[in-house]
Amino acid sequence: MHNSYWFFALLISSTILFCFILFKKRNTQTLFLYLTMVGYGYIIETTIFNFLGSYDYNPNIIKHNSFYDSELGAFFSNALSLPVTATLIATFQLNWIWIVFFSGYFVGVEWLFLKLDIYTHHWWRLEYTGLGLPLYFALAKLFYKWILQPSKGFRxxxxxxxxxxxxxxxxxxxxxxxxxxxxxxxxxxxxxxxxxxxxxxxxxxxxxxxxxxxxxxxxxxxxxxxxxxxxxxxxxxxxxxxxxxxxxxxxxxxxxxxxxxxxxxxxxxxxxxxxxxxxxxxxxxx
Structure with missing residues (x-):
């Protein structure tokens, strides 16, 4: 059961952080950015996780189906911790030092989960996470600029x-x-x-x-x-x-x-x- 404790820790910490962001900003643009980053993360996860089998999570929460359990673990990451952090970076206009810091933090969390045997790589590597997260966080800053500018076009x-x-x-x-x-x-x-x-x-x-x-x-x-x-x-x-x-x-x-x-x-x-x-x-x- 200790597996689930770590994922619930992500859930609780991400929820507290998101409530803090909403309390400080108090606007719908913050919520829109969060949902935008969730939607973007889902597309990436559909490609690398669902179809290409990049890794598996093992939160040990859903007992009747191991892949559903793994999918729930992916949900903790892609619908909570990563988009909430991206929202923090973009809405508070944090610079590249913070982007590198949070990228390193999540690489560390991923390494810890590997060592705890609650997360397994197949062809995925820690280096891919370290390279991908700065781009993900930078994209959040771009999306936030778009959201702050009402438009009718592609954006x-x-x-x-x-x-x-x-x-x-x-x-x-x-x-x-x-x-x-x-x-x-x-x-x-x-x-x-x-x-x-x-x-x-x-x-x-x-x-x-x-x-x-x-x-x-x-x-x-x-x-x-x-x-x-x-x-x-x-x-x-x-x-x-x-x-x-x-x-x-x-x-x-x-x-x-x-x-x-x-x-x-x-x-x-x-x-x-x-x-x-x-x-x-x-x-x-x-």
Whole structure:
């Protein structure tokens, strides 16, 4: 059980740090940046972890499926500790000395987790982490500048997609990890858990794009987009069930994802307007 203590330590410390950032900044731009970095991290993790098998986590929290347990360990890193630190660096305008410091800190944490045997490398190396994190933190500073400048072009749409992906992926995959409400079996990997999470990742990437496109279309009347979204998600679920890829295991499963889609259309629309119309007063870090 000691495995989980270290991951919960990351959870608690990241939560405290994020609450501190929100308390000091008290604006939605900070939250948007955090979600942007989560969404960006998810894309990287989908590539190197889900599909390329870079490493495994062993938090020993989810007992019934080892890959789901590993996926949860990745969640602690990519949805909590790394994006929260990136948000701190960008919103407080910390310089390269701090970027190097935090990069070294996380390399040290990764080394410690390796020694504790709660994290395992396959082809990944500590050097890759040490080289990748400064770029990740620097990118957070760039994204924050974009968020502070309302726009309608590529920058706006990229930020909106990453935010949508962060919310969509978390809401889609976490119920599968904890409640085993469904699994996917496209046949890409022998391990059922990895196979299921891999297709879930493709689902959220495509669904996030769909939600962003639906929000951008000027529907009249507006309720039509909700009807079309609900029908589309329900139909996709039914098709995947018919061809044997989706296996729905609980009575509320399909209703949950249809309801989630409708909620995301509403939420993404609000975020889109906020990103477009916000008038910002950038505060100096204190």
């Amino acid at each position: 706006h749409n990229l930020i909106l997609y990453l935010i949508t992906g962060a919310i969509c992926a978390s809401a889609h995959i976490l119920p599968m990890l904890f409640f085993s409400n469904r699994y996917y079996r496209p046949g890409w990997f022998e391990n059922l858990g990895r196979d299921s999470i891999a297709l879930s990742a493709i689902w959220y990437l495509c669904a996030s794009l769909f939600y962003c496109l639906m929000v951008k279309i000027n529907w009249k009347p507006k309720w039509i987009k909700y009807i079309l979204t609900g029908l589309f998600i329900y139909t996709v679920n039914q098709v995947l069930i018919k061809i044997g890829i989706l296996h729905s295991l609980v009575w509320w499963d399909k209703m949950f994802y249809v309801g989630l889609a409708l909620f995301l259309i509403l939420l993404v629309g609000l975020i889109d307007k906020r990103l477009s119309n916000q008038i910002l007063a950038v505060k100096s870090p204190s």
